[in-house]
Amino acid sequence: DIQMTQSPSSLSSSVGDRVTITCQASRDISNYVNWYQQKPGKVPRLLIFGASNLQPGVPSRFSGGGSGTDFTFTISSLQPEDIATYYCQQYHNPPYTFGLGTKLDFK
Amino acid sequence: EVQLVESGGGLVRPGGSLRLSCSGSGLTFSSYAMHWVRQAPGKGLEYVSGISNNGVRTYYADSVKDRFTISRDNSAKMVYVQMSSLRPGDTAVYYCVVAYNWNDGSFDYWGQGILVTVSS
Numbered sequence: 001d002i003q004m005t006q007s008p009s010s011l012s013s014s015v016g017d018r019v020t021i022t023c024q025a026s027r028d029i030s031n032y033v034n035w036y037q038q039k040p041g042k043v044p045r046l047l048i049f050g051a052s053n054l055q056p057g058v059p060s061r062f063s064g065g066g067s068g069t070d071f072t073f074t075i076s077s078l079q080p081e082d083i084a085t086y087y088c089q090q091y092h093n094p095p096y097t098f099g100l101g102t103k104l105d106f107k
Numbered sequence: 108e109v110q111l112v113e114s115g116g117g118l119v120r121p122g123g124s125l126r127l128s129c130s131g132s133g134l135t136f137s138s139y140a141m142h143w144v145r146q147a148p149g150k151g152l153e154y155v156s157g158i159s160n161n162g163v164r165t166y167y168a169d170s171v172k173d174r175f176t177i178s179r180d181n182s183a184k185m186v187y188v189q190m191s192s193l194r195p196g197d198t199a200v201y202y203c204v205v206a207y208n209w210n211d212g213s214f215d216y217w218g219q220g221i222l223v224t225v226s227s
Contacts, residue, residue, distance in 0.1 A: 001168070001169060032212065034212070034213050034214070036152070036214075038152075043202065043217045043218075043219060043220065044144075044152060044202075044214075044217060046213060046214060046215045049209050049210070049213035049215075050209070050210070050213070053209075055215065085151075087151060087152050089152075089154075089212075089214075091206075091210070091211070091212020091213060094154075094157055094166035094212075095154045095156075095157070095166050095167060095168045095169075096142070096154045096157070096166075096212045097154055097168075098144075098151060098152045098153065098154060099151075100151050101151040101152070
């Protein structure tokens with residue numbers, strides 16, 4: 001199975017900060033990466049698919065990039081409603097494994 | 108609108124069995140692969156199992172292989188996961204998910220989740 005190594009596991013930032021999360025795949029997965037947001041007590045929400053494609057309705061401050069084995073997820077200017085846990089996921093081959101998550105909170 | 112509704116969760120003893128069901132509506136059910144994702148209390152997301160639209164191909168995480176069996180009934184618009192030899196580590200909220208708008212694997216619709224507790 002493909003392993004997804006996500007970092008950092010937690011991150012403290014301030015409103016307006018630029019935030020970046022990385023994910024590394026255990027082998028080349030082209031651009032078959034998604035990013036999800038999960039707020040406490042809520043169902044996960046797909047934000048980005050195909051490494052860089054924004055799901056309709058997702059604010060443009062969210063972006064993703066990368067290909068091959070190394071991927072990034074960026075929030076250009078952190079807003080209070082962005083406090084959540086973020087997960088990467090590969091869908092190059094099933095089982096479609098997730099990273100362990102990055103818990104984002106305020107300093 | 109696409110809706111997924113899970114049922115069948117509850118408390119089960121270690122070594123026991125349980126079958127989860129997921130009902131799909133608002134989509135041409137037989138056209139979509141269906142999947143299960145779980146989340147242990149306070150932990151991250153874990154892909155569990157998936158099944159192709161026609162039921163021919165099935166996928167499992169190593170952690171559940173040979174213990175869980177996924178199946179579907181397209182006429183009833185249902186997907187199931189039969190869980191056996193359950194362990195305390197299987198305790199989690201189980202989500203039924205589908206990649207509706209994009210390629211298979213990009214899960215844009217999730218059920219509300221159903222709790223499975225494995226404990227003596």
